[in-house]
Amino acid sequence: MKIVVAVKRVIDYNVKIRVKPDNSDVDLTNVKMAMNPFCEIAVEEAVRLQEKGVASEIVAVTVGPKAAQEQLRTALALGADRAIHVETDERVESLGAAKALAKVVEAEQPGLVILGKQAIDTDNNQAGQMLAALTGLPQGTFASEVAVEGGKLQVTREIDGGLQTIELTLPAIVTTDLRLNEPRYAKLPDIMKAKKKPMDVKSPSDLGVEVASKVKLLKVEPPAKRQGGIKVGSVDELVDKLKNEAKVL
Amino acid sequence: MSILVLAEHHDGALAGATAHVVAAAQAIGGDIDVLVAGENVAAVAEAAAKLDGVAKVRLADNAAYAHLLAEPTAALIAELAGDYSHVLAAASTTGKNVLPRVAALKDVSQISEIIAVESPDTFKRPIYAGNAIATVQSEDALKVITVRPTGFDACPDRGSEGGSASVEAVEFVADNAQSTFIKEALAQSDRPELGAAKVVISGGRGMGSGENFTLLEGIADKLGAAIGASRAAVDAGFVPNDMQVGQTGKIVAPELYIAVGISGAIQHLAGMKDSKVIVAINKDEEAPIFQVADYGLVADLFEALPELEQTL
Ligand SMILES: Cc1cc2nc3c(=O)[nH]c(=O)nc-3n(C[C@H](O)[C@H](O)[C@H](O)COP(=O)(O)OP(=O)(O)OC[C@H]3O[C@@H](n4cnc5c(N)ncnc54)[C@H](O)[C@@H]3O)c2cc1C
Ligand SMILES: Nc1ncnc2c1ncn2[C@@H]1O[C@H](COP(=O)(O)O)[C@@H](O)[C@H]1O
Numbered sequence: 001m002k003i004v005v006a007v008k009r010v011i012d013y014n015v016k017i018r019v020k021p022d023n024s025d026v027d028l029t030n031v032k033m034a035m036n037p038f039c040e041i042a043v044e045e046a047v048r049l050q051e052k053g054v055a056s057e058i059v060a061v062t063v064g065p066k067a068a069q070e071q072l073r074t075a076l077a078l079g080a081d082r083a084i085h086v087e088t089d090e091r092v093e094s095l096g097a098a099k100a101l102a103k104v105v106e107a108e109q110p111g112l113v114i115l116g117k118q119a120i121d122t123d124n125n126q127a128g129q130m131l132a133a134l135t136g137l138p139q140g141t142f143a144s145e146v147a148v149e150g151g152k153l154q155v156t157r158e159i160d161g162g163l164q165t166i167e168l169t170l171p172a173i174v175t176t177d178l179r180l181n182e183p184r185y186a187k188l189p190d191i192m193k194a195k196k197k198p199m200d201v202k203s204p205s206d207l208g209v210e211v212a213s214k215v216k217l218l219k220v221e222p223p224a225k226r227q228g229g230i231k232v233g234s235v236d237e238l239v240d241k242l243k244n245e246a247k248v249l
Numbered sequence: 250m251s252i253l254v255l256a257e258h259h260d261g262a263l264a265g266a267t268a269h270v271v272a273a274a275q276a277i278g279g280d281i282d283v284l285v286a287g288e289n290v291a292a293v294a295e296a297a298a299k300l301d302g303v304a305k306v307r308l309a310d311n312a313a314y315a316h317l318l319a320e321p322t323a324a325l326i327a328e329l330a331g332d333y334s335h336v337l338a339a340a341s342t343t344g345k346n347v348l349p350r351v352a353a354l355k356d357v358s359q360i361s362e363i364i365a366v367e368s369p370d371t372f373k374r375p376i377y378a379g380n381a382i383a384t385v386q387s388e389d390a391l392k393v394i395t396v397r398p399t400g401f402d403a404c405p406d407r408g409s410e411g412g413s414a415s416v417e418a419v420e421f422v423a424d425n426a427q428s429t430f431i432k433e434a435l436a437q438s439d440r441p442e443l444g445a446a447k448v449v450i451s452g453g454r455g456m457g458s459g460e461n462f463t464l465l466e467g468i469a470d471k472l473g474a475a476i477g478a479s480r481a482a483v484d485a486g487f488v489p490n491d492m493q494v495g496q497t498g499k500i501v502a503p504e505l506y507i508a509v510g511i512s513g514a515i516q517h518l519a520g521m522k523d524s525k526v527i528v529a530i531n532k533d534e535e536a537p538i539f540q541v542a543d544y545g546l547v548a549d550l551f552e553a554l555p556e557l558e559q560t561l
Binding site for chain 1: 259316318319320323341342343345346347348349350351352353354357358359360361362371375376377378379380381382383384385386387388389426427428429430431432433434435436444448472480483484489490491496497499504505515516522525526527528534539540541542543544545546547548553556557560561
């Protein structure tokens with residue numbers, strides 16, 4: 001079974017972001033970028049399925065600027081066999097990405113597509129569900145466990161009340177939650193080898209899709225700052241403050 | 250304008266989140282219908298009909314919608330969406346699962362987790378784990394939106410004299426041969442729901458083990474609090490995933506949030522920094538959690554917690 005994995009280039013999760021002084025967006029100049037953490041989990045799951053003999057080939061895909069090839073190379077170093085870069089400098093959000101991914105899925109005919117549950121820049125949590133709708137495939141979102149059994153896919157999902165298990169026909173779309181696996185690090189020899197793996201570059205118009213977001217970003221502001229608090233010296237003082245100053249007890 | 254709100258329900262009862270989503274719909278303005286989809290959910294429809302400002306409840310009570318699986322539920326909403334300018338749902342795991350699918354079926358964008366309504370097409374929403382607030386405008390004819398419940402005060406019930414909105418059955422039944430419900434393992438707890446509790450006390454990696462969470466339970470009992478956790482505490486297996494507070498867990502905004510043995514990573518702060526009063530108990534005085542805490546206590550939690558329980 002072929003697996004397609006979608007990876008997005010985003011700001012590194014450790015970086016403290018800054019809003020541009022003109023409030024047009026977040027400032028990404030000279031900021032460390034990385035693969036979205038949920039996409040790392042997606043790549044890892046694909047690699048594990050290949051190690052188990054379930055997957056025969058892994059194709060990593062990204063939609064984004066030239067620099068996003070870095071994240072595709074990371075996916076290749078982690079074990080993807082080849083990569084597809086849908087190159088664009090437009091501001092792409094989930095729907096545009098899902099439209100491009102749908103064309104890739106149509107061409108590649110994978111048995112399984114794995115995406116992250118959310119990109120940590122927009123925090124959208126949409127693309128997998130949208131891709132499922134566009135391809136007419138079933139979806140297993142927020143997965144903490146997946147298993148292919150008897151030609152079907154069992155997905156355990158992290159839901160508000162606990163865990164839910166569903167069964168999907170294949171092909172299917174899965175989005176990863178944090179506890180699906182713990183991604184490995186790429187080893188140096190694999191990083192070297194990844195440089196030679198094939199990468200196909202296409203434009204959105206090659207695929208016949210428009211990817212630019214139709215949601216206008218009018219303004220980006222820093223959140224309201226919390227007033228700095230105080231340190232209390234003892235549990236008694238804490239309880240006294242909560243009762244008499246904050247009046248929440 | 251006319252707005253369709255997807256009702257959130259659990260165990261045959263209307264969930265509190267729905268009243269917050271109806272409040273967001275009121276801020277947009279226009280006629281508000283509530284869609285109750287599920288199996289054996291007539292009581293949910295009755296409760297939804299009592300929410301202030303609801304014009305009509307549309308009830309899709311059918312085995313096809315049991316557990317609100319994404320494929321049939323999205324097909325149902327897409328079928329009804331032609332009557333509306335906006336479709337809203339709570340940013341719960343149900344809303345997040347279903348609404349993007351609806352949006353793509355209708356070839357429109359989806360706007361996630363709004364916290365404020367500027368106008369019927371312009372909304373505020375947090376991005377980058379809440380470290381920035383974006384104002385976004387949708388030009389789509391149909392706006393598909395998930396609502397962060399803590400961003401809107403719940404709309405009231407109509408009260409005993411207020412009567413009820415009409416309940417109308419929806420005949421459409423979606424076919425679904427693609428997904429099947431197998432089982433659910435749901436946390437059982439007598440405590441208030443994390444998202445709705447007035448007081449939340451959360452433990453992090455510093456708790457050391459799952460057993461040590463009993464130290465929080467005594468305090469939670471006294472305060473009527475819900476218990477939460479950091480991702481590290483969930484990943485370490487101390488507590489189940491549904492207790493995770495943060496960017497990728499639950500978003501809470503109680504009157505009082507007590508963080509115990511939690512360092513205060515931005516991903517955790519994203520889930521709790523809109524709480525009214527924040528208390529942090531941590532033995533490391535440099536822990537970033539103290540930067541957002543109104544009251545910080547530098548102490549070993551194994552000493553501070555028993556003392557706190559006694560003092561309350
Ligand atoms: C994509 C992504 C999403 C994430 N989503 C979330 C999320 O939704 N929610 C979330 O919480 N995290 C999330 N994280 C993880 C986050 O980055 C942190 O790793 C996590 O919040 C740390 O948890 P912690 O504070 O419990 O652990 P630590 O950072 O290890 O902190 C433990 C704290 O306990 C204190 N301590 C230890 N012993 C004691 C003692 N005896 N008494 C008092 N204090 C003590 C220590 O001083 C320390 O400050 C996410 C990360 C990523 C990459
Ligand atoms: N531009 C993109 N290129 C490739 N994959 C993407 C892109 N945007 C989103 N995705 C995938 O969809 C997941 C969820 O993103 P989102 O729904 O946008 O929060 C990500 O973790 C990726 O797997």
